[in-house]
């Protein structure tokens with residue numbers, strides 16, 4: 001027995017009309033209109049919390065609109081669940097993936113499919129079709145690999161294959177590039193182009209405007225739950241998009257050089273194992289001075305993650321030393337490092353930095369609950385904590401109905417901002433910041449960059465690990481390029497051109 005051959009469901013047009021969606025304390029979508037056409041990429045723009053994911057979750061049947069209509073090929077449709085939306089030909093790649101780590105690629109793709117009354121899934125058959133799709137759309141995956149073995153980029157390709165496998169005609173991609181390296185973004189765009197030429201209609205959500213300009217046909221901007229209108233992408237400039245989203249202009253920063261101090265963070269000969277048997281760090285040497293931002297660039301998977309984890313005390317160091325102002329912290333725990341004056345902004349903020357069921361305020365004080373300003377004898381000082389929470393919400397323009405809201409109800413970018421706020425509000429001697437603005441909107445990126453520069457002016461030694469070359473080049477006093485677990489070299493601000501960094505990222509030594 002084999003599964004029925006999946007066919008792409010052809011959708012000429014989807015219309016969302018006057019969509020209203022309310023949550024306690026917020027109107028997430030307020031009379032939004034959106035039309036998605038076959039063969040086009042439709043970009044959905046807006047600040048964190050503007051209502052992009054909410055709008056798309058209704059199209060995918062995860063939420064029901066409070067008001068308004070969804071029409072597929074001019075026929076009104078009601079989706080009670082994603083199963084209904086999938087049946088109608090809609091697919092969605094989520095901001096946070098939903099694969100089962102302990103199952104293989106083929107098993108994940110087959111999961112939930114009607115398996116033609118077979119007790120055992122015909123996995124070989126599934127694998128063959130995965131390979132066909134993978135070739136047709138340029139999506140490299142191994143059907144037999146387990147999800148836990150895959151990089152995020154690979155997992156995303158599995159999600160896309162899964163949607164294609166189910167015959168999706170319209171595919172929603174919610175911030176697909178936020179987790180990808182520049183090279184992976186290029187590959188994804190090749191795939192997206194193939195999809196539109198095959199007649200798929202795509203919704204593309206991103207905070208990176210150069211990507212939106214490179215790939216989109218139409219652009220719709222949401223602000224505070226309302227649509228600011230739809231325009232052909234060709235006719236809109238970057239500055240116009242920013243103004244429609246934010247309501248004001250946001251220009252890239254131009255930091256001034258500052259006097260750097262003594263070496264604060266001293267890393268020598270650092271070695272550590274990786275997750276996949278290989279050695280991830282093969283002797284890393286770095287010195288970060290007080291009042292300096294040292295940027296670490298590199299294609300993801302070259303040891304940056306492991307370096308951050310070693311510095312945070314979350315991964316075992318197998319060789320070498322880490323000194324913080326002369327104190328050996330190589331084997332110290334995260335708590336001991338914090339006591340010694342180090343702060344850490346983890347890359348996986350959802351997993352390592354926050355507790356989803358806890359409120360905004362609880363997450364803000366997750367690590368500081370013993371700080372003296374907020375304690376009164378053995379009791380926590382709730383009034384002061386509440387005041388501080390209000391201040392942070394305002395400073396970082398965090399969109400949350402209240403300080404008591406569990407953070408699982410916040411938009412993706414707003415959770416990021418909250419953790420940033422917590423870690424930046426300390427006055428650390430050394431700060432390890434991994435991908436600090438990933439998934440964060442333009443206005444908040446500007447704010448976070450300003451805060452990092454402020455910390456630098458206050459004499460903090462900052463190690464900035466980022467895959468965003470613009471971010472690295474804007475902020476860093478020096479740039480270290482990582483390749484296969486070692487530093488290829490360190491560039492001064494003036495030497496750090498995109499071309500030079502790019503070559504070193506590919507393993508070509510600077511001459």
Ligand SMILES: Nc1ncnc2c1ncn2[C@@H]1O[C@H](COP(=O)(O)OP(=O)(O)OP(=O)(O)O)[C@@H](O)[C@H]1O
Pocket residue numbers: 023024026027028046047048049050051052053054055399400401408409410411412413414439441
């Ligand atoms: N399940 C929920 N319960 C309560 N409020 C919610 C829920 N989901 C979203 N919200 C609220 O609705 C608003 C819109 O959120 P949404 O996730 O759609 O934003 P977004 O535009 O996708 O933002 P981001 O760029 O940060 O991902 C936010 O104020 C958010 O807090």
Ligand SMILES: [Mg+2]
Pocket residue numbers: 052053054095174411412413
């Ligand atoms: Mg979102």
